[in-house]
Amino acid sequence: MTPGARHLYVHLPFCAHRCGYCDFVTAVGRHSQHASYVDALLSELALERGVLASELDTVFLGGGTPTFTEPRALQRLLASLPPSSEVTVEANPETVTQELARMLRAQGVNRISLGVQSFRPHLLETLDRIVQPDTVRRAFFHLRDAGFDNISFDLIYGIPGQAPHDLDADLADALELGPEHMSCYELEAKPGTRFTHAHGEELERQADSMESYFELVVERLTGSGYRWYETANFCRVSERDLRSRHNLAYWLGRDYLGIGVGAVSTIGGRRWRNTPRLAGYLKSLERGTVPEREIESLSTDVLRRERVMLGLRLDEPLVLGDLARVVDGRAVSRLELLGLVQSDTVRQTLTLTRRGRFLGGGVTADLLS
Numbered sequence: 584m585t586p587g588a589r590h591l592y593v594h595l596p597f598c599a600h601r602c603g604y605c606d607f608v609t610a611v612g613r614h615s616q617h618a619s620y621v622d623a624l625l626s627e628l629a630l631e632r633g634v635l636a637s638e639l640d641t642v643f644l645g646g647g648t649p650t651f652t653e654p655r656a657l658q659r660l661l662a663s664l665p666p667s668s669e670v671t672v673e674a675n676p677e678t679v680t681q682e683l684a685r686m687l688r689a690q691g692v693n694r695i696s697l698g699v700q701s702f703r704p705h706l707l708e709t710l711d712r713i714v715q716p717d718t719v720r721r722a723f724f725h726l727r728d729a730g731f732d733n734i735s736f737d738l739i740y741g742i743p744g745q746a747p748h749d750l751d752a753d754l755a756d757a758l759e760l761g762p763e764h765m766s767c768y769e770l771e772a773k774p775g776t777r778f779t780h781a782h783g784e785e786l787e788r789q790a791d792s793m794e795s796y797f798e799l800v801v802e803r804l805t806g807s808g809y810r811w812y813e814t815a816n817f818c819r820v821s822e823r824d825l826r827s828r829h830n831l832a833y834w835l836g837r838d839y840l841g842i843g844v845g846a847v848s849t850i851g852g853r854r855w856r857n858t859p860r861l862a863g864y865l866k867s868l869e870r871g872t873v874p875e876r877e878i879e880s881l882s883t884d885v886l887r888r889e890r891v892m893l894g895l896r897l898d899e900p901l902v903l904g905d906l907a908r909v910v911d912g913r914a915v916s917r918l919e920l921l922g923l924v925q926s927d928t929v930r931q932t933l934t935l936t937r938r939g940r941f942l943g944g945g946v947t948a949d950l951l952s
């Protein structure tokens with residue numbers, strides 16, 4: 584394998600409006616800056632080209648709303664990125680027209696992550712989404728018509744006002760369309776935000792139901808032919824491996840370069856985060872210098888712990904090797920007796936059982952010495 588990172592993340596921060604629950608680095612509107620932002624991305628890429636391998640495995644355009652970016656600027660960006668076998672673009676349903684879907688396909692995009700969140704109108708409204716369920720369906724069919732055969736849905740559960748039957752109906756609506764992949768996230772509401780203030784009590788009530796929602800999601804999707812391959816991620820069981828290769832790279836602790844405002848990179852034991860300030864980001868790259876960054880040196884111990892925490896989110900056994908140094912052997916025996924982990928001493932692997940996966944982070948925290 585050639586040296587260098589084989590995974591590239593590109594952050595496109597622009598959105599039509601800001602959803603109350605969102606904590607990502609975003610900027611509303613700013614049409615006049617889209618083209619110069621793409622220039623900045625390409626300058627940053629040129630400055631960092633040396634840390635990338637000559638051939639990439641995955642490219643992921645995330646946001647923000649990448650598909651809200653002015654189409655000519657987005658097309659120019661896609662045409663200028665290095666080729667890669669998996670190219671994913673995050674899309675908001677209301678932005679997906681026939682022309683946009685065709686343009687993405689023509690520019691080599693072969694995977695779409697569609698921000699569905701819910702199919703229930705009252706829940707979409709609570710989330711400040713500007714779509715109706717039919718917009719989601721229309722977007723999905725435009726993508727299919729343009730030739731996309733690898734589409735992922737993002738769904739959220741634990742939304743204020745959601746009842747178990749709403750979640751059940753959301754899963755049924757998603758399953759009816761049959762995307763290749765689904766990511767199902769529990770709603771995270773940051774304390775002190777407008778959203779938390781508006782829905783405080785209801786969020787507390789939802790928090791009590793999260794475990795049963797999670798179980799419902801896993802049961803419905805695994806019962807409908809999806810593989811629960813990562814805590815929050817499911818892919819259709821098929822001859823093709825439909826797991827997200829880009830996200831797998833994060834979970835397996837591979838190096839990746841992130842470009843754009845607020846983007847994170849982890850390469851060779853160093854992690855850096857670009858400034859989240861758009862003006863500062865643009866200014867540095869106009870001058871031809873790298874943007875302001877927070878840089879962190881990751882010790883071997885920290886990297887190993889991350890590998891265990893992320894690796895145990897997957898359904899495949901985690902090969903311990905050197906990682907055994909950060910795992911508490913007594914905790915393994917104890918959790919094994921409780922039926923939460925399974926260890927294979929011959930192969931030197933560790934896997935969470937189904938029950939262990941439901942408990943997730945708590946079990947992993949216990950395992951780390």
Ligand SMILES: C[S@@+](CC[C@H](N)C(=O)[O-])C[C@H]1O[C@@H](n2cnc3c(N)ncnc32)[C@H](O)[C@@H]1O
Nearest residue numbers: 604605607646647648673698737768769770771
């Ligand atoms: C980076 S966001 C942006 C995607 C796109 N702009 C959209 O809104 O659909 C990617 C996904 O993260 C999830 N997400 C964002 N904020 C979240 C939150 N507070 N709690 C749980 N999931 C969240 C949503 O499912 C969303 O589709």
Ligand code: SF4
Nearest residue numbers: 598601602605646647
């Ligand atoms: S559209 Fe997506 S990225 Fe933009 S504010 Fe809403 S959730 Fe956040």
